[in-house]
Amino acid sequence: MPELPEVEVVCRNLSELLPIGSKISAWSFYRPDLRFKIPKKQLLLLQDQALVAIKRRAKYILFEFKNEFLISHLGMTGSWRREVGEWQKNKHDHLSFTLKNGHSFVYSDPRRFGFVEVVAKGQLVSRFAALGAEPLDKETDFELLTDKFKSLKAPIKTALMNQKLLVGVGNIYASEILFASQIRPSKLASQITRSQYLEIWKHTARILKEAIQLGGSTIDDYKNSYGKAGDFQQKFFVYGRELELCRICHSPIKQTVMAGRSTFWCSNCQK
DNA sequence: CGGGCGTCCTGTTCGC
């Protein structure tokens, strides 16, 4: 489900729903078996602490407290929703916390690829040491990023999804970015010119921003924290459009599997 | 060693 735009939207939703200074007055745990066992003890230590901020890094949601971060990764199907007053627990709800005002925030995750984790502030840098550059951060050095990409042997589509170099791009947006850049997904990252990389970085930022503006992409079940679906899927040029006609040249869109993931492209527009 | 593949899960869709 969630790539950078979807996670960013959820972070913005949660920032609105969870005012700075909010305090968790109670935790509830329903089933501990997420990707990693839910760290109950550490979560309980966050009780009565004031929320400082909610941020995003890569595809992670960071709830910042005075001394720790509560990290949430949504995996494929994770979601946070708010419940006010009496509410019905769902089959895939794993945990929730409640504020003094009675609002509850519930984490649900059918496929259980997501997880929550508590990290001391001093440990955050090392925890995220393996993560690459943020595509929407104006501090990102795209010249350096280009150098790194050019040293890879992998196809560009696989490279774009590698979170060690560039974060936030997943299977949907990788296909969309390469269509906009007019480059075939199978083209080797090392064979792409510097000027083509400039195009790729430009379209990466543009597409991710547009997707955020439209509330992300809903393929099947992604919903933001208000329960609302995204609209960016209506703007897809290639993802999920196998055999449909290219919006630019009207050739049928092709689909193949690369590194185990469905990949979509136009054989006429992309070289 | 870099990179590809299988794997962790459940739910839905597809094809026979």
Added chain:
DNA sequence: TGCGAACAGGACGCCC
């Protein structure tokens, strides 16, 4: 209609 296979937004460990 029914049932099993294939597939789905991520990311890690293992193996070549």
